[in-house]
Amino acid sequence: MKPLNGLRIVEFDGLGPVTFAGMVLADLGAEVLRLTRSASAGASPFDEVGGALLHRGRAAVPVDLKSDADRPAILALTDRADAVIEGFRPGVMERLGYGPETLQTRNPALVYGRVTGWGQTGPLANQVGHDLNYIGLTGLLHAMGEPDRPPAPPLNLVGDYGGGAMMLVTGVLAALLEAKTTGRGRIVDAAMTDGTALLGGLFQALRAQGVWSDRRGANLLDGGAPFYRCYACRDGGFVAVAALEPRFYAALLNGLGVDPSDAPQYDTAAWPALQARFAALFATRDRDDWAGRFAQTEACVTPVLSLTEAPDHPHNRARATFDQGLPAPAPRFDGAVLEAAAKPSLASLNEALTAWGAEAG
Numbered sequence: 001m002k003p004l005n006g007l008r009i010v011e012f013d014g015l016g017p018v019t020f021a022g023m024v025l026a027d028l029g030a031e032v033l034r035l036t037r038s039a040s041a042g043a044s045p046f047d048e049v050g051g052a053l054l055h056r057g058r059a060a061v062p063v064d065l066k067s068d069a070d071r072p073a074i075l076a077l078t079d080r081a082d083a084v085i086e087g088f089r090p091g092v093m094e095r096l097g098y099g100p101e102t103l104q105t106r107n108p109a110l111v112y113g114r115v116t117g118w119g120q121t122g123p124l125a126n127q128v129g130h131d132l133n134y135i136g137l138t139g140l141l142h143a144m145g146e147p148d149r150p151p152a153p154p155l156n157l158v159g160d161y162g163g164g165a166m167m168l169v170t171g172v173l174a175a176l177l178e179a180k181t182t183g184r185g186r187i188v189d190a191a192m193t194d195g196t197a198l199l200g201g202l203f204q205a206l207r208a209q210g211v212w213s214d215r216r217g218a219n220l221l222d223g224g225a226p227f228y229r230c231y232a233c234r235d236g237g238f239v240a241v242a243a244l245e246p247r248f249y250a251a252l253l254n255g256l257g258v259d260p261s262d263a264p265q266y267d268t269a270a271w272p273a274l275q276a277r278f279a280a281l282f283a284t285r286d287r288d289d290w291a292g293r294f295a296q297t298e299a300c301v302t303p304v305l306s307l308t309e310a311p312d313h314p315h316n317r318a319r320a321t322f323d324q325g326l327p328a329p330a331p332r333f334d335g336a337v338l339e340a341a342a343k344p345s346l347a348s349l350n351e352a353l354t355a356w357g358a359e360a361g
Contacts, residue, residue, distance in 0.1 A: 002029025002338055007176065008356065010035060010077055010084040011058065012065075012098070016131070016156070017115045017164030017192070018087030019054045024169050025085075026057030026341050027329035033077060033352055038062035038070075053326045057341025061352045065096045072360035073349040078103050080358045082179070083111035083172050089128075090120045100187045110185040111175040115168040117159070119191030131159035134192040138163075140200040147217035147224075163195030220244075226275035227252060227265065230304055237287025238304035241278075251299035256281050 007030040011022040026032040034055065063070045075098075078084055084103065086093055093099045093114075100112040117134040118124040124137075135141045135158050136151075145152030171188035179185050197204075206212035212219050223229040227243040243252040249265045256278065263274055282290060287303050294301035305313060311322035320328055320337050329338040353360060 002027075003333060004029035007031065007083070008081045009033070009172075010081045012084065012086035012088070012093070013037065013060075014087035016087065016160045017168060017190075018085055020161050020165040021085055021113075021115065021168045021172075022058060023054050023056060024165070025172070027338060029338075032058035033347075033356075034058045034060050035063045035065075035074065035077075036060045038064050059345045059347040059352065061347050061349055063349060065098065070349060071097065073353055073358075074098065075103075075106065076353060076358040076360045077356060078110065079107050080356045081107070081110060082176060083113060083185075085113040085115070085168060085172065087115045089116060090125050104185055104187075108185065109179045109183050111172055111179055111188065112185060113168050113172040113175075113188040113190065115164050115190040115192070117164075117192045119194060120189045131156040131192070135159040135163070135196050137193055138197040138200060139204070140196055142214070143200075143203060143216060143219075143222055145216055147215060151216070158199065159192040159196050162199055163197075164190060164192040167195035167198070224268075224271060226271050226278050229275070231279055231282035233282055233287040233290060234284060235286040239282060239287055239290050240302050240304050242300040244300070248298050248300050251294075251297045252301065255294050255297060255299050255301070 004025060007025075009022070009025055009030050009032045011018065011032050011034045013019070013034050013036040022032050022034060063074060065074070078098070086098075094101075100114075103112060104110050114120060116125075117129045117131075118127060132141065132153055135154075140158060141151045141153075143151075144154055168188065168190040171190055175186035175188055203212055206219075207214070216222060218224040221228060227241060227249050230238045230240050232238055241252065243249040246265060250260060253260050253263055258277070258281075263277075264270060285293075290301060291303040310316060311325050316322055322328060323340045326340075328340055332338070347355075349360075
């Protein structure tokens, strides 16, 4: 049995974080119904790239949110739900008649989870944007990348998924726990700007202490330290070096054949020269040669794998981190990997109502 077995969640389909959040909740055992745009509303239920993973574990139920004909059934489903999640811009769900006030009046214990880029309030709340815009406002994007180049986009992991989806999941689960004892649901406002800022709390704290610079590539964890960055190898591959602690750094120097007296770890003025020295050394061997050389040491040197290579790495295979090339559910419970939820299926509104024992009034 999975941890969230017995919970029912209605997911109003959307791009990015709400879809990822729905996948996580379904992986953990919640029964999630994904209300998609019907063909009459102008979209196919399976037209999103990544659906084989992001849509797994829940049925797609095509609906037209603007249709009076579908409204009774949609409301009946939310009446039977423990939570709903949505990612529309502020005010859209209210205009459609599915805002939190409407749904919680009918179902007081309902948790209403909302995820947006800018949040439900503030001067930018109604502006359009994407992950890169949201994280750009938090200071974190400025901190990423090489010092002499524009900030590097960190895929959409930081805003959409870290600051958005995972904060939405956390907020919904916290509100569900509270609702079990109080009988009252909450409205969860997960803004990617808020969540991303929180993820960057360590760096703001270090900056306030005067030990973190706003200059990219000049700090301990942003590639500025020669012992915490990636290096190119002879074959065009890369290794990740993360020898932060002194004894790990000593193991790194030993593996590279560098005299410790000639490479003080925390002499920041010497970092650029030491980085160039390490780069020249790593360029003399292939990636996997270095990985093998450091495999049984404490140097914290590992290969940088491509997306194609990662599923076949022995560690990932041993832990079943990937299932048929796609990431398996995480985290684990009692040491076991949760079984990957079934591929998405297609259901009608009537089938969904029957499955949930609901009737459209």
